[in-house]
Amino acid sequence: MAFEKIKVENPIVEMDGDEMTRVIWRLIKEKLILPFLEIDIKYFDLGLPHRDATDDRVTIESAEATLKYNVAVKCATITPGTVFREPILCKNIPRLVPEPTTADKSIELEVFNFTGSGGVALSMYNTDESIHAFAEASMNTAYKKRWPLYLSTKNTILKKYDGRFKDIFQQVYETEWRSKFEAMGIWYEHRLIDDMVAYSLKSEGGYVWACKNYDGDVQSDFLAQGFGSLGLMTSILVCPDGKTIEVEAAHGTVTRHYRVYQKGGETSTNSIASIFAWSRGLAHRAKLDSNALLLDFTQNLEAACITNVESGKMTKDLAILLHGPKVTRAQYLNTEEFIDAVAEDLRGRLPKRAKM
Structure with a gap:
């Protein structure tokens, strides 16, 4: 055969x-x-x-x-290791120099004036278009599964960055998904990441959790290891x-x-x-x-x-x-x-x- x-x-x-x-x-x-x-x-x-x-x-x-x-x-x-450039120093102030997009090669952005022996700075960005797509994908998934949706951020600390995620998710929900969710008996809610982690530990699942990248990496590995x-x-x-x-x-x-x-x-x-x-x-x-x-x-x-x-x-x-x-x-x-x-x-x- x-x-x-x-x-x-x-x-x-x-x-x-x-x-x-x-x-x-x-x-x-x-x-x-x-x-x-x-x-x-x-x-x-x-x-x-x-x-x-x-x-x-x-x-x-x-x-x-x-x-x-x-x-x-x-x-x-x-994931290949990133080769970091030496910081460009001007009057002992570390500066980030973005890749020039015009003929002007002298663009400089001051990050922070360290008064001590030195330090580190973090810079990151996201576009409204990307966050909107993330919200749409999350809500589409929740709708198909007939599960409630939670977005977790730390907008109490990253007020503008994480706050942007919170605001766009809420906007997408109100304008495009609220009526669909309510008709199905599900909902969308924003929660702080620490509150959401605590909730996940005592819950039995049955919801969609929209995490920002780092939070998602930590929580998914945590849950996977917990299950074996x-x-x-x-x-x-x-x-x-x-x-x-x-x-x-x-x-x-x-x-x-x-x-x-x-x-x-x-x-x-x-x-x-x-x-x-x-x-x-x-x-x-x-x-x-x-x-x-x-x-x-x-x-x-x-x-x-x-x-x-x-x-x-x-x-x-x-x-x-x-x-x-x-x-x-x-x-x-x-x-x-x-x-x-x-x-x-x-x-x-x-x-x-x-x-x-």
Whole structure:
């Protein structure tokens, strides 16, 4: 008996990554995706060496392709370190010199006159257009899920910066979403970030939490670790229209495991977040294309992951939670063994056809 591959009518964008996640990404594609799907994958290598070789042009090209095809799946990538310029000193006052946009090369902006031995300054900006899009995406998500929406900021400290987020969210809600939310019995509310964190700890979920970037990074990692492992957390980036998405594992490239892998050692890296990046991206493709067979495949792929873990087949990070820090090698699977176990379970869930 052979598998009849499911035909995927429209392409998806694939963004490859770095280090250990690049290794498991390849295994997922080879063992869990290509054997079962007839699919056009638009491949972009976002590994750091290729980004450097193309002067990061490949990143722009992958984003443009995502806008064109609406669905992207992304492997975890390295965030390159920023090379900081030496501060320009004038009368012992540190100054920021922005990149000149005109012929005038003498533009200077005084940041702060330090009266002590020195210090640091923080400068950041956001556009109203970007904040408006963030608000639209958040409210669109809450509406689709039929869940209330909370925005968290620290506008008591960052009065103008965070206050701008608060004001624009409220404006978007009042002019475009309040009547829709109230008709559904849900609501939007702004809360201080510390109050929101306290609320999340005692809540049972069932709401959408709009976090600014740093707050979102901290809280999502906090919740993922509380539920077992960062290896279980997948991130879905949604455009305001709800049509275009990019899905990726929300953790890093697992450098420590990669160093062991490079030396030929055995690793036990949790691939579930990366597997779900593929499944959630493909599920969105299925919904856009009204492809019931593809949607069923994604559900079976996720169920295969869950069933394996519930039956005791898991990577070391999860086995430690079950058996304690003295877990033995017999109590967990290595990186490739886990993906093989998922593939075997998946094959048992999918229909087969007789060879012609």
